[in-house]
Amino acid sequence: MAVNRMFRVCPATGFKVHEPAEALMKINAVTAVVALLVGGILALLVILTRWQTVHLLPADAFYMVLTAHGLNMLVFWIIFFEVAVLYFCGTVLLNSRLATPTFAWVAYALMLIGALVNNYAVMIRGDSSVMFTSYVPMGAHWSFYLGLILFAVGALIACFVFLGTLVVAKAERTYNGSVSLVTFGALTACIIAVFTIAAGAIILIPTFFWSIGLISHIDSLMYRTVWWGFGHSSQQINVSAHVAVWYAIAAIVFGAKPMSEKVSRGAFLLYILFLQLASAHHLLADPGLTSNWKIFNTSYAMYLAVLASMVHGLTVPGAIEVAQREKGFNKGLFEWLRKAPWGNPVFSGMFISLIGFGFLGGISGVMMGTEQLNLIIHNTIYVPGHFHATVVVGTTLAFMSLTYFVIPTIFRRELMFPGLAKWQPYLFGLGMSGFSLFMMGAGTLGVPRRHWDMSFAGALMQHEFPATAWLMMTLMAITGLVAIVGGAAYLLITVCSVFIGKKITTPGFKHISARDNAAAPVSLPNVVVPSHGNIGTAGFVAPGTFVLAIGFLISFVLYYFVNWKYLSTVWPLN
Amino acid sequence: MSAILPPAAKYWWKQPLDRVEGTWIVIALTWCLIMFFMMPYWHVYGKQNLSNEAYRTTPEVYQKKTQEMVDKYTVRKETAQEIPVVHPPAGSDVYLIARLWQWWPILELEEGKTYRLHIMSMDWLHGFSLQPENINIEVHPGYEHIVTMTPTKADNYSIICNEFCGVNHHTMASKLYVVKSAK
Numbered sequence A: 001m002a003v004n005r006m007f008r009v010c011p012a013t014g015f016k017v018h019e020p021a022e023a024l025m026k027i028n029a030v031t032a033v034v035a036l037l038v039g040g041i042l043a044l045l046v047i048l049t050r051w052q053t054v055h056l057l058p059a060d061a062f063y064m065v066l067t068a069h070g071l072n073m074l075v076f077w078i079i080f081f082e083v084a085v086l087y088f089c090g091t092v093l094l095n096s097r098l099a100t101p102t103f104a105w106v107a108y109a110l111m112l113i114g115a116l117v118n119n120y121a122v123m124i125r126g127d128s129s130v131m132f133t134s135y136v137p138m139g140a141h142w143s144f145y146l147g148l149i150l151f152a153v154g155a156l157i158a159c160f161v162f163l164g165t166l167v168v169a170k171a172e173r174t175y176n177g178s179v180s181l182v183t184f185g186a187l188t189a190c191i192i193a194v195f196t197i198a199a200g201a202i203i204l205i206p207t208f209f210w211s212i213g214l215i216s217h218i219d220s221l222m223y224r225t226v227w228w229g230f231g232h233s234s235q236q237i238n239v240s241a242h243v244a245v246w247y248a249i250a251a252i253v254f255g256a257k258p259m260s261e262k263v264s265r266g267a268f269l270l271y272i273l274f275l276q277l278a279s280a281h282h283l284l285a286d287p288g289l290t291s292n293w294k295i296f297n298t299s300y301a302m303y304l305a306v307l308a309s310m311v312h313g314l315t316v317p318g319a320i321e322v323a324q325r326e327k328g329f330n331k332g333l334f335e336w337l338r339k340a341p342w343g344n345p346v347f348s349g350m351f352i353s354l355i356g357f358g359f360l361g362g363i364s365g366v367m368m369g370t371e372q373l374n375l376i377i378h379n380t381i382y383v384p385g386h387f388h389a390t391v392v393v394g395t396t397l398a399f400m401s402l403t404y405f406v407i408p409t410i411f412r413r414e415l416m417f418p419g420l421a422k423w424q425p426y427l428f429g430l431g432m433s434g435f436s437l438f439m440m441g442a443g444t445l446g447v448p449r450r451h452w453d454m455s456f457a458g459a460l461m462q463h464e465f466p467a468t469a470w471l472m473m474t475l476m477a478i479t480g481l482v483a484i485v486g487g488a489a490y491l492l493i494t495v496c497s498v499f500i501g502k503k504i505t506t507p508g509f510k511h512i513s514a515r516d517n518a519a520a521p522v523s524l525p526n527v528v529v530p531s532h533g534n535i536g537t538a539g540f541v542a543p544g545t546f547v548l549a550i551g552f553l554i555s556f557v558l559y560y561f562v563n564w565k566y567l568s569t570v571w572p573l574n
Numbered sequence B: 001m002s003a004i005l006p007p008a009a010k011y012w013w014k015q016p017l018d019r020v021e022g023t024w025i026v027i028a029l030t031w032c033l034i035m036f037f038m039m040p041y042w043h044v045y046g047k048q049n050l051s052n053e054a055y056r057t058t059p060e061v062y063q064k065k066t067q068e069m070v071d072k073y074t075v076r077k078e079t080a081q082e083i084p085v086v087h088p089p090a091g092s093d094v095y096l097i098a099r100l101w102q103w104w105p106i107l108e109l110e111e112g113k114t115y116r117l118h119i120m121s122m123d124w125l126h127g128f129s130l131q132p133e134n135i136n137i138e139v140h141p142g143y144e145h146i147v148t149m150t151p152t153k154a155d156n157y158s159i160i161c162n163e164f165c166g167v168n169h170h171t172m173a174s175k176l177y178v179v180k181s182a183k
């Protein structure tokens, strides 16, 4: 079969876009958005049920909808989008063709079938309301596990297509020197994904056999240990992917370059090296594991992965600050930030994602992941509060802002409703941040997660939550609805733009073939880049970012020790 | 050169660190190490640590041990289901069963006394969540987990389930009474 080597040149960026890769990016991104739509409708139902004043669904429907919400959002929306991001970073950013588009289509087909089969088990059969964690011995229909396995195999193939593309790009010399930082971040995500999917296979395949009766028993602790090797590590895929997207957006909007390649790449490397045992922090309240094991693994070996995120948290805004200062916004500490394009959703979404991920998701995550502190948080609604800050404010919002860039460049359509698009990141990002905060507040007061009725209707004995807990849940519902409006705005804008938006045509458009595509073999200047010019203050090129970082650290330290203080007041245990 | 393009210099790793980055890395690393050492520190000096003591056992054996305790120390029965309220001696081994969708029996403990609380599930996963203290422990089938616990204040507490365990998960709530010691 002949290899399609047709490219088009992106008029906006000058990148060369491989046409088969472009089609694959589009289909994966569109499918992701469909999953987001489904997950979003389910989110509305979930929130209207947890809002006790409305209490919309009956218990069985609530648990079914919650299971489907978790899966469609966390697995299908995020991973389809990530595959599109991988293809983008592997081809467009390297001016390369995609290795084996056929396999990429096979990957897509498997993922799609997997997602459909899984949704069939949950929402049509209705006998698989086991939550996305599907802890044994509670069992789902076999098609539930089969769907997930097919999806995972598809995702694995997509990872190999990406890795193959890197090999092709290197061999065909489509770029000079090393791959870009963003591609490096995508590579990090991909490597983690390969490990993660292996863990998923180790646990889901036996569970599938168990569901059809070929295996008689699966130990619940073993299941949780291996399952979280999959479930948690896949969150690190998301982090790597959205950090790569942050860097990409900083580069696209500001032309920002990494403060230093070494530090940013080193931080990505830490993710790969230190997260493999991250399942530990989901098991801190479980019996049968030793404290030594828990302490070592919950901190991913002394918090070196946390260190990595703290580094990115500085270097991404730092890179923006340096770029802005070099453009002349060099006054005071924060002129660079004040003069940033706050009306451009590509930037505003990315920046809210960065701040929300760090302040809300990061701090709460480290707190929960501390061996003893976990006792006062485990399985309360604090936990979904934490991960809506990471995977929704962080990952989802970062992906949303990237879409606003991708629609004109890859889909070649003008953005519709630009006025609404301006507001969308604020509605979604701030709504979701409030939502996460109120969930955390309610969790601190003991409200459980995955729970249909905090008034315990029909129970023999009831517990009465304090009035503040009820208030927190109401505020959670209201801010959640704001976020839903923001999410709906995103869907409206993207779907309309992609399907009925005005086509962007480029005069003088031409295809070029791969032979002419090899990068001119210029040898890179054999020099060391000097450090940045005469900007900033006191030898600090990004003093504003540094002040923000110190503010972050102070909040972190205070919050961390407040929780130890609180822990010290509960019943002595050992 | 930008983050989406290959680095412009061949030897990009030789570019010196900016002072901002270097300083922040040192600060962040220090903080990470402090957080790491807090955990072993609390094992030595703190009073709230989850015990590592757990044994594999079967529902039958566990049920039997619980029944023995209930037979000896039941003081009254409560609710329409006549669930026994057990007042075991201070310092003793206390058993609590988690099952669909009930905690059994109801415990009555004395303020300031220490108990060895055994918890196990008979079927699926459950979540022991003591309210309003907000102490939360995962409960597995087949693992008898022993937690040494010292109630500090007399009051009526609740035990709710916070691990999803099926459609009546929300009804799995019980009481734990702490009373002033009799002596």
Ligand code: HEM
Residues within 6 Å of the ligand: A040, A043, A044, A046, A047, A050, A066, A067, A069, A070, A071, A073, A074, A077, A078, A131, A132, A133, A381, A384, A388, A391, A392, A396, A448, A449, A450, A451, A480, A481, A483, A484, A487
């Ligand atoms: C406006 C948007 C959203 C709203 C209002 C929302 C709301 C909720 C609520 C109320 C819960 C249930 C908490 C509980 O009872 O345990 C929940 C669970 C969850 N949400 Fe969302 N969500 C939204 C978007 C998302 C997105 C974008 C993702 C992923 C990328 C996501 C992932 C999850 C997951 C994984 C769960 C846990 C399900 C489980 O416990 O099994 N959500 N969400």
Ligand SMILES: [Cu+2]
Residues within 6 Å of the ligand: B099, B101, B125, B126, B127, B161, B162, B163, B164, B165, B169, B172
């Ligand atoms: Cu339960």
Ligand SMILES: [Cu+2]
Residues within 6 Å of the ligand: B126, B127, B161, B162, B163, B164, B165, B166, B169, B170, B172
């Ligand atoms: Cu339960």
